[in-house]
Amino acid sequence: MKINLQNVLPEDIEKRSFEILSDELGERFFSPEQEPIIKRAIHTSADFDYADNLKFSVDAVKKAASAIRKGACIVTDTQMAKSGINKKMLEKYGGEVFCFMSDEEIAQRAKERGTTRATACMDKAAALNRPLIFAIGNAPTALVRLYELMSEGALQPELIIGVPVGFVNVVESKELIMSTDVPYIVAAGRKGGSNIAAAICNAILYMIRDEKI
Amino acid sequence: MKINLQNVLPEDIEKRSFEILSDELGERFFSPEQEPIIKRAIHTSADFDYADNLKFSVDAVKKAASAIRKGACIVTDTQMAKSGINKKMLEKYGGEVFCFMSDEEIAQRAKERGTTRATACMDKAAALNRPLIFAIGNAPTALVRLYELMSEGALQPELIIGVPVGFVNVVESKELIMSTDVPYIVAAGRKGGSNIAAAICNAILYMIRDEKI
Secondary structure, three states, X not given: XXXXXXXXXXHHHHHHHHHHHHHHHOOOOOOOOOHHHHHHHHHHHOOOOHHHHEEEOOOHXXXXXXXXXXXXXXXXXXXXXXXXXXXXXXHHOOOOEEOOOOOHXXXXXXXXXXXXXXXXXXXXXXXXXXXXXXXXXXXXXXXXXXXXXXXXXXOOOOEEEEOOOOOOOHHHHHHHHHOOOOXXXXXXXXXXXXXXXXXXXXXXXXXXXXXXX | OOOOOOOOOHHHHHHHHHHHHHHHHOOOOXXXXXXXXXXXXXXXXXXXXXXXXXXXXXXXXXXXXXXXXXXXXXXXXXXXXXXXXXXHHHHHOOOOEEOOOOOHHHHHHHHHHOOOHHHHXXXXXXXXXXXXXXXXXXXXXXXXXXXXXXXXXXXXXXXEEEOOOOOOOHHXXXXXXXXXXXXXXXXXXXXXXXXXXXXXXXXXXHHHHOOOO
C-alpha cells in the first residue's frame, strides 16, 4: 500500500491537530477561559460533543488557576487519570497528584462500609487538609460523596472536574455537583472518562504556563 | 437538591451498565468473539460510535487469546494505557505490559533521528524477541512504524490494536494496518484513545478468564 501521510514534524503534530479541529469548529464562539479546555477535550477524544457538553461554573478556570498557583493538589479516582496529568508541571507550583484507588486500606474500608472504593477515596482526600482540585473521570459515586462531604461542611474543593463516564447514576451525579456553588467543570450527560479528566487538568496547567490565565 | 440515584450495589454497577448499553444497542448482531470488545469500548466511553467503527481481521480475538495464553506481552504507546490494562491478569499467563515512552534513551533516540518517541518505542519493542500484542491508543506514527517493521520482516505481531485518536495521519495510519495481513482490531476514523486501547486489552483478558474464547 502506498503510504500517503501528511508530512508534519513530530513537534508540530499537536499544533496542526488543534488547527484542524479549530477549523472544523468553525465560527463557534467560546470564552477565552473555556476555549483551551474544550479544544483539549476534543483533541484527546476526537469527539466534538465536548464542544456542547462541557459546563463551567462562573470563573471556574480562573479560580482553579489561582488555586494551582498557590500549591493546590489534584485528587483523581483512577490511576489512568493520574498517569495522564502533567505532574511535573503541577509540582512546579507545589502541588501533587493523589489517587488512593489502589491503596490496601481503601479496599478494606470500602468493603466494611459497603461503599465503592471511590467513595472511600473521597473520605481519605477530605482528611488531607490541603487545597484540592478533584478530577473525577470514572466513578459517579465519587461525585455523590463529594456532594455529601460539602453538604456536611467537611470539604471545600477549589474545583471539581466532574467527568465520570457511564450509564448508572452518571448523569445524576453530575447534576448534583452543578446544583452546588462549588467551582466546577462538568461534562453533562454520559460522556467523560479518565482521559478527559486528565486533558482538562493539563489544559489548565498549560494556560498557567503560557500565562493565558 | 434531592438526590435521586438508582440504588445499585457497588459490585453490580458494571453489570447494570452493560445491561443498559446492551438494551440501547437493541437488535444489533455482533459476533460472540467481537461483542464483549465492542461493548467494553462503549462502556468505557459512553460513545456508541464504537458499535460501528471497530474493525476486526478474521479471527483476531481468537488469535490474540491464544497468544496471551502462551505468554504474549502487550506494548503500549502511553503510560495511561499501561496503567489501565489489567496487568495482574496478564501476568497469570506469563505476559507483561511494556511502555517505553518515558525512557531516557527513547527521547534521545527520537531526537537524533527526528522521529516521534512512539516510533523509537516501536523499534525498541521489535528488538524484544517475545510474542507481542501492540495496543496503540495515541500515536499514529507508532502504527506507521509497525507497518514499516512488518514490511521489512523485522516484526510479526500477534495482534495490533490500532486505536490512536486524533486529526493528523490517524485515519491513514489505521488504513495502513488494515491493508496488511496482521491480526488487527482497529477503530476506523479519528476516534480511539488510551482508554479504548486498555478497554480492548481488558475485554480480551476477561474473555479468557471466563473461558468465552
